């Protein structure tokens with residue numbers, strides 16, 4: 041039995057919505073993008089949502105809008121996808137990596153204070169696998185040092201911790217609707233914020249720095265537009281929004297199914313000697329974006345190959361960013377710099393986790409994990 045690493049859950053509702061969008065006038069940012077933004081901010085209970093082309097562009101726009109650039113440092117985690125730290129580099133600023141918690145892989149808030157320098161301007165935590173970082177603690181530190189907070193919530197549309205959701209204790213939170221994310225349009229992103237001035241700035245910045253978007257320029261009588269600040273071409277467009285809008289109806293159902301699968305994995309795999317699982321903190325609603333197991337680092341790549349030989353799709357989320365070639369060459373990072381992230385990066389394997397998985401597929405994955413993680 042083959043089990044793919046990921047299969048999306050888009051079905052007839054999304055196809056119908058897309059066909060309807062194609063029959064309209066605005067393929068670019070128009071009424072559907074607006075409707076998506078309203079729907080998303082309502083879901084997150086935040087004041088504003090801004091649709092972007094991707095999460096990477098969302099992160100970049102937030103950093104730029106907060107005035108971060110050359111000479112500045114942004115604290116972030118090495119246990120993430122490269123998009124997080126690349127967005128910092130794209131502004132001209134430098135990522136200041138801080139090691140992660142061994143139990144969860146999330147940015148270790150207790151190490152942040154010691155890393156802050158007089159060039160540090162912001163903290164960029166990542167809610168890894170869908171589990172929120174300790175935002176109360178991060179917020180306290182940021183307040184004490186006058187730092188901004190931008191959350192990488194690419195994994196964490198549905199997450200809650202201690203009653204806190206993304207964007208509630210930060211300047212802004214950024215989301216991804218990339219092909220494998222919990223909500224997907226193939227590509228897509230959004231920023232959530234409770235700061236209306238920042239929201240207004242981001243709307244201008246995502247669209248060339250001009251003061252009217254296409255829908256405003258052409259829907260009514262022609263009006264001259266002006267360019268009022270430096271901007272970029274990073275807007276969401278209606279084809280993305282058309283695919284995203286119907287998915288709100290199933291967020292809870294899909295989350296519940298991923299939670300069921302995660303619980304089944306956890307119950308079956310926790311007792312295994314060769315497998316360690318990330319902890320879930322108390323008072324946490326896990327968005328259950330990824331289910332990762334941590335295995336013997338000396339056998340990880342062999343185990344990956346054995347999964348694939350058994351036709352089980354697997355992935356690695358992630359090898360520590362600072363040890364990737366570009367980061368080593370550019371900044372001189374080396375093994376030992378962030379040992380906890382390195383250890384997780386050397387041990388981690390992500391298992392298939394998506395609503396369309398059948399119970400038989402879940403059991404098949406478990407059976408293969410049991411077989412391939414036993415030392416030979």
Ligand SMILES: *Cc1c(COP(=O)(O)O)cnc(C)c1O
Nearest residue numbers: 094095096121123194216217218
């Ligand atoms: C997917 C992902 C991103 C990038 O999202 P895009 O929408 O592809 O730009 C950023 N950070 C994390 C943690 C991700 O998993």
